[in-house]
Amino acid sequence: MKPTRKPIHPWPVRLTHWLNALAIVMMIGSGWQIYDASPLFGFRFPPLITIGGWLGAAIAWHLAFMWLLVVNGLVYFTYSAATGHFRKFFPLSPRAVWQDFRAALRFRLPHEKGVYNAIQRLLYLGVLAAGVVIVLSGLAIWKPVQLWFLCDLMDGYRIARYVHFFAMAVIVSFTCIHVLLVALVPKVLPPMLTGGRQEP
């Protein structure tokens, strides 16, 4: 009898991963264009890296793809809660993070297929939290009257814009590290496409 080998990434995780990748590229590109209409800080995003070309189209893209981001995110969270997928991110202790961080700096952090090290667990949980924050703050900005409780939670409309911006910054930082690490350890990419098989 063949030993049953579970895929490293079950298909719902792969599907939601790539849909999410599309959603966040569209959301961040159009979000930067929206930011440029009324910058919070002393800089604008160059038009070459924004989506929409002008404010009206950027908002239209943003409010269209927010549905993909949110629905896809809900599917992922429901799936993960139901199947225990979140268990892959635990346990997580500051000590383990520190140890793995030092090992990573010396390029001695082993990568075991299908098992997340402490750094990965921290990053994945962090970006999931940022995802929740960016959706809640985005809803607060979109509907500060009807969803007043979200706006209050963000300490008002103006603060909600800053919260939304910093959550974006966290997600962009994560994405840079994530893509860089995949480039350094390319063997982790195929399983996210095909599912892969855990070593028996």
Added chain:
Amino acid sequence: MSPIQRRALLMRALALGAATTLPGCNYEDPNHPDLADDFLHAMSYWNDRVQQALFDPHTLAPTFRPDQITNPPRFNAFYSISQAPVVDPATYRLQLGGQIRDQTPWTLAALNALPQTSQITRLVCVEGWRVIGQWSGVPLSDFLRRVGADTTCRYVSFQCADGYYSSIDMESALQPQTILALQFLGAPLTPPFGAPVRLRIPTKLGFKNPKSIVQLAVTNVYPGGYWEDQGYNWFSGS
């Protein structure tokens, strides 16, 4: 106005500078929608319906303290402040149209004689910034009932002295904080800020607050709007 001229105006209004405009992007030409435009229109229509469902007539927009008022107020339009229309208050008439029983035009004095209400509310611009101001005027729901408007109609539309136009859903029009504003900070509105009559609707974005209104109509035919016709979401509720 040709689409090219419109776009030129739009770019100036956004104050982004023409340099930030990419050619070949979406909603470039409202008269010739491409596939992406159709997709965005469909999603925008869906978002209108979601916002309509989310709208609760009993949810009031937050009110603020007098010391939180943004003073001087911030000017914003599709033209610069020096080009704002100047309407003579003595000859001003608010024309009425559509499904309204008594379409007698209203003078400014007659509007001022109606029961007034005052509010300190937040105006959120589609660009992201917000200001707080004190407006007073006639509740639109009172006005619509007084002139015998058919409030079962879907839309209230507005035409402005500067060529701007916009429209809102009837449910939002009847919300108690939606007013035909006549005053800002206790003094008559001034020309760049909507004199003599503007709509103040704190449950919608700033561009749904048309200024210098010269005609108000009630209709079931979708009236669109200056920005809405170029791609901004129609409902644009807060």
